[in-house]
Structures are given as C-alpha cells and as structure tokens.
Amino acid sequence: MVQTSARLLKVLSLLQSQRFWAGGDLASQLGVTERSVRRDVDRLRTLGYPVHATAGVGGGYQLGAGKELPPLPLEDDEAVAVAVGLRAAAVGPVTGLEEAAVRALSKLEQVLPKRLRRRVNALQAVSVRLGDAAGPTVDAGTLAVLANTCRDELQLRFDYGNREGEASERHVEPYRLVHTRFRWYLLAYDLGKEDWRTFRVDRIGPNLRPGRAFKPRPLPAGDVAAYVSQRVSTDVYRFRARATVHAPAQTVSAKLSGIAFRVEEQESGRCLVHTGAETLEAVAWLLGSMGFDFEVHEPPELIDHLRRMSERLGRAAGRAPPAQASSR
Template sequence: MIQTSARLLKLLSLLQSRRFWTGVELARELEITERSVRRDVDRLRSLGYPVHAAPGIGGGYQLGAGKELPPLPLEDDEAVAVAVGLRAAATGPVKGLEEASVRALAKLEQVLPKRLRRKVSALGAVSVRLGDGGGPTFDADALAAMANACRDAEALRFDYSSYSGAASARSVEPYRLVHTSHRWYLLAYDLDREEWRTFRVDRIQGKPRTGGRFKPRPLPAEDVAAYVSQSVSTNAYQFRARVTVHAPARVVSERLSGVAGRIEPLETDRCVVHTGGGSLEALAIHLGFMGFEFEVHEPEELIGLLRSLAERLGRAAGRSC
C-alpha cells in the first residue's frame, strides 16, 4: 500500500489527469478504502487544493480552480510565466514540445485562479512572435479546451470550414489531438455522419462548445498517429500511390511530414511510402523531388505517366547538350 504522503501526491495527480472520478475508482487506483479516499480528500483541502465532491449515485470528486493557487513551488508571476510559455510552446516551432505543452497547459489552467487567468489571457492577446513558422496559427485556448474534452470524454460542437471553404456545424466525440510539424488534427467520431473523422484544428472556427459526457468507443486503430497520417496524407486525395523508396525510413521521414505520406519500414535501406495527390502530375512531381530512387506499385496510371515524363525530360536534356 502506498504511504500517506506519496498517496496524497498520487491522488492529486489522478484528480488532475481527469475532470471527474468516483470514490470507487479512486479507491481502486490507490488500493485503499473509500473511507480513506474521503480522509485524503480532506487532507488535500486543508492544504488548499479545491477538491469538490458530489454525493449520492453518480457522485464523485473533481479538482476545481480556487481563489488562490494551491501549494505549488511557484509564485504568482512564475505561474503566469509558465502558462504563457506553455501557450507559446503549444504553437511554436520547437519540435516535440507541442503535445506535452497542451496537456500541461490544460492541467495548469484548470487550477489557475481567475485573477491569474486574466493576466495570462492579456499577455497572450498583446504578444507578437517575430517571424513565421511557415504553418497556420492556433488558438491556445481552443487547443486546451479540446485537450480537456478528449481527457474528460465530453462532446464538442463547433463550426468547421472544409478544404473547399464549405462551412458546416459538427457535433463530435473527441478522442485525440495529433500534431505534425505545422498542423494540429483532432481525431473524433462525427455523431451526425456516424463515422470517424480527422479535423484540421486551424479550420475549426472559434472555440468549441462542450456538451454532455459520452462513453468512449474503441479507437479506430491501435496506432492513432498512423491512422491520422493515413487519413490526411492518402485518404483525403483522389489519387493515391504506394511506392517502395530506396532509403531508410528514418531518412525518408526527415523529407516527408506526416501530412505528406505514411511510411512503413522494410529492410534497413528501404521503406514503403503511402501518399496521395490532387492529380497524377502532382504525385509524379512530389515523388521525383524526394531525392531517392523509388519504384511505384500503384496506381498503374502513375507508372505510365512517369515513363512518358522520363522520355520527355530525356529528350529535353539531349537537346540542351
């Protein structure tokens, strides 16, 4: 059994990881009785953590935001600095920090008192980053709201603009946020269309509205990142290709982002790339500029186009000599 001090830390971590817990669930996670859970919750409250309790059937515990910061090794100005830094990292150019920053921001803003939230929002509103990362911008509040909804199994409603600019209202069950080098995607189950969909976050208009809680469904794939990559790099296009590239998967992945192709490693010096394009010509140019030797397996029309293009380029090169 976990010792009391360590157990309090684990209880706090559990309350921060999800919006709502029943007493039975917490007792099972901590390997203690529900009575001990109630005592530990009272200890957290005595330390300043705003733990709310709802009695009866369907009741449970929830960590709320207080009038003051709970005991943390952070002063007010430090907490504001951390929150602003996390907002910047969530949409910034530093690879690998984006998803962790959104999760951390969601946890921190959950317990920030209102006076500090206002400071964070004010700083975000007047701050400008010099330079352009080359991709679309995102609202950190919207990202945090989506992260919370994924974590807490809360339905979302939002207005969405498609690739063609068509506007629509969507009601979804959100499950995961996936980040590439320049874009965020929301993997969700579309309740109106009754199927899994991948939404580009920068095409979501305004801050999503939360609805009721839902019972999570099994995910459409064990590897969510690969599933989203397939959706945005291949399935979204009219023309799709499967190609063996004569280079290691690690090297090819440095040339292709998750939205340009899905990569399957083969031997140490080869890999399979699944990609797509709006036209066969665009696919041919995309593959040719990868800079590697490759073999096209499908579609047959692309193979014919590449042969014709190679002959044309060969004639052009011969005439220029």
C-alpha cells in the same frame, strides 16, 4: 495567523522559490515562530517531500529532489509566465514538445484565475513571432479546450470549415489530439456521420460547446498517431501525390516522421509514398527534401511543376537541364 493547511502550501512555495532558507527568515516570512516552522517541515516530510535541515548557526532548510514531481505552487507572475510559455510551445517550432505542452496547458488553464487568464491573453495579443510559421496557426485556448474534453470524455459541438471554407456544425466524441510537423488534428467519433473522423484544428471555429459525458468507444487503431497520419495523408489536401521512392519504406518513414503520409513497401528496396499539401511547391519540397530519387505518378500538375523547377535550377547552376526530367 495563516491556517495550518494554507501555511503548508506557503512553506512549500517558499522552499521552491530559492535553494536555501534560514530558519529565522522562513519564520519571518510566514509570521510564525521557528518551532511552528519545524512542525510544518515535519508535516511536509510525512507527505513525502524531502526537506533537508541543518542545525546550529547558519542552519536552515532546503527542499531536495524526490522520486516524484510534487505539487508546484506558483506566484501570479510565475503562473502567467508558464502559461505564455506553454502556449508558445504548443503552437511553436520545438519538435516533440507540442502535445506535452497542450496537456500541461489544459491543466494550468483549468485552474488559472480569471484575472491571470486576462493577463495571459493580453501578453499573447501583443506578442509577435518573427518569421512565417510552416503551417496554419491555431489558437492555444482552443487546443486547451479540446484537450480538456478529450480528457474528461465530454461530447463536443463546434463549427468546422472545409477546404472551400464552407462551415457545418459537428457533434463529436473527442478522443485524441495529434500533432504532425505542421498541423494539429483532432481524432473524434462523429455522431452525425456515425464514423471516425479527423479534424484539422485550424479549421475548427472558436465557439466550442462541450456537452454531456460519453462512454468511450474502442479506438480504431492501436497506434493513434499512425492512424491519423494515414487518414490525413492525402484526403484533406488540395494536391494529393503518389510517388515511387528509391529507398526502403522504413527509411522513408523515418525521414517523413511528423508529416502526414502513407508508405507501401515495394520490391527492390523501393516504396510507394502517398502524401499531399495545399500547394505544389510544398509537395515538391517534401519529396525532394528526402534525399532519394523518386518518380511521380500523380498528379500531372506536380510533374509539370517539377519539370519547370528542374529547368530553373539548371539555369541557376549555369547548365542546361537533362533531356528528361527525373520525375514522370
């Protein structure tokens, strides 16, 4: 017979697996008497689980919704399915789910048996996503390790590649993972530089080496997402742009939510936007997709690119472009 504590988890798992269980069927699944089932149900109730019972012919048990989310025992195939789904959500296109998916994934992979982790990795290896991602892909396992070191306040060593591909070893205190619309960033205190740094996760090497625990420092800003957005708005990109946009700063910020940028309010309902990207095409798309008039101040390559784009679009529309480009 299964030990009582283990049987309670089994009862909970069975109640979560289907909407209603007849008392006899539940007892048969557990290999115990219906009286034992009633005692187990009473114990679950004392632990806060809302188990509803109906008496008589056709009676049985049903797990109701409580005020808090209870522990959720998973079968092997269920755990694999959840892990694969969380990995996809962590690096996928569903806006707003990425950071929550990483937190849940870090909890699950911490307790996932090796045999199930191998199944998850095998499924991931043979899965193909249709279409190109908007930005560089990152390994979900790396995200899970980073999330765990942030949560457990453990120092971390890793190899980091810069824009030119040159690698260096970094020794950091990791604090937060931040997701923009296209990329993941790690906010950490760099012990070698003795300053706060933001690291692109897709440039962090796979050999992550957690170390000893550290005492947390005060964060550099109250709004971590805004701080990281400002830090990576131009510095990390090959092309760094500065443009005046004919719209208030608050309106532009809402349009650019999830993108690395910095906005400065100006007079007459305008604002100055600092942003960047790895290609001129990406910067042009970002500025043009806002739906507001704008003037580019730098870089000069972007101004030339917009002028050529304007000519191509004019030809595509069957008319000559205006005498002067809208950006200068």
